[in-house]
């Protein structure tokens with residue numbers, strides 16, 4: 455089945471398969487590299503988000519611990535001047551210790567400063583309108599409250615308020631203890647992350663207010679992200695499912711980023727680390743393009759040289775086919791020549807040369823096997839007259855007809871050979887045949903020719919006849935020669951002629 459296709463076909467298939475495999479393997483490798491790059495991107499985003507969440511948690515926790523301390527002291531030690539002085543000292547120490555803290559403040563139930571970390575009390579500011587103040591006034595819970603970012607009335611900086619409720623001894627609302635965290639503190643930390651030139655990190659409250667975004671834009675701090683796809687997606691996840699990542703176009707600049715999000719462990723906030731897909735895939739794209747170019751050049755070179763190779767193979771095949779054809783023609787010509795060299799052109803019988811070779815061989819074989827070798831010498835009667843009367847070509851025709859008959863009637867065993875011996879004489883060599891067998895063959899031929907009844911005005915019989923002399927020999931080394939057999943048959947033929955022709959005569963034993 456495979457042999458049906460030529461070597462050029464297979465060479466073309468091979469070159470094509472090599473080229474396609476090269477390109478195919480590279481495409482497959484590139485696809486793998488792309489998904490590897492995206493996985494790497496996801497890992498990086500998750501790690502950044504984890505570090506951010508941890509830092510934010512720790513930062514707020516430290517401030518919250520300070521808050522809890524102040525609440526506990528004021529509630530147990532009361533608000534006497536001495537007690538407040540002690541609290542103030544403690545607050546100042548806390549602020550000095552914690553770089554994220556802008557200040558610690560205690561407000562009474564009407565929003566006026568009772569004490570703060572700065573030791574300066576100004577009644578110019580009243581914070582009873584602040585979101586965190588209203589929250590604590592309305593909520594009994596004693597846990598920390600992280601408010602929306604606001605611009606500090608005292609410093610003009612963006613701050614994150616973290617507060618706790620202060621109770622009076624009877625459990626009613628007694629005010630608020632507030633810690634203000636410097637947004638800048640978070641920003642400095644976020645700057646240390648390498649999220650690429652087009653990446654971004656954010657800190658967002660669970661209520662959808664943007665606390666901070668790096669790259670920093672003060673305009674956006676405190677803005678709502680409730681309508682962003684990121685926030686909606688985050689809300690949809692519940693519990694631990696809130697840790698995850700997804701691609702979104704940015705709410706701020708439309709850039710598609712992989713957003714890894716993670717909630718803070720103790721506070722109602724979450725962080726996101728967003729890496730630009732385009733930026734992350736840029737190196738992959740560059741690598742892929744360079745390598746693909748190389749592979750395509752390689753495939754083109756293989757294709758080019760492969761094509762030339764196939765062309766060469768094709769040429770060689772053609773040359774081989776032509777050589778084969780020439781060789782076949784030569785062999786056939788040789789066979790014809792060989793045949794012609796061993797055959798008589800007129801009668802189609804073996805020629806004298808072949809006869810002599812075969813006689814020699816059969817004579818030796820008979821000598822080795824102690825066999826009898828018979829020979830019939832045939833001669834057309836009054837052939838000279840036939841030529842004279844009917845012309846030479848008619849004579850040729852008679853020779854052809856007689857030869858045809860002889861060919862048909864001569865045994866076809868190996869070694870049997872009928873040959874044109876010379877002129878109009880035909881010899882038949884019959885190995886392993888005794889005198890009777892040979893005589894029968896000669897007689898059969900003679901009769902057949904007679905029965906042809908070919909008109910011959912120059913013959914006393916009125917038609918073409920022939921005479922034959924038959925001889926046999928059981929050759930013995932040193933005594934007999936092949937020529938003796940021929941001579942004996944010739945003699946017998948001579949006898950047949952002299953006894954009146956149209957007969958078969960046997961040689962003397």
Ligand SMILES: Nc1nc2c(ncn2[C@@H]2O[C@H](COP(=O)(O)OP(=O)(O)OP(=O)(O)O)[C@@H](O)[C@H]2O)c(=O)[nH]1
Nearest residue numbers: 833834835836837838839841846847849850877878
């Ligand atoms: N047409 C033709 N004639 C041939 C060929 N070869 C020999 N001959 C003729 O055959 C004749 C043989 O004649 P002879 O051997 O003298 O005797 P004959 O006429 O056959 O008479 P007998 O043999 O005595 O019966 C000659 O005239 C040859 O020219 C041949 O190939 N074609």
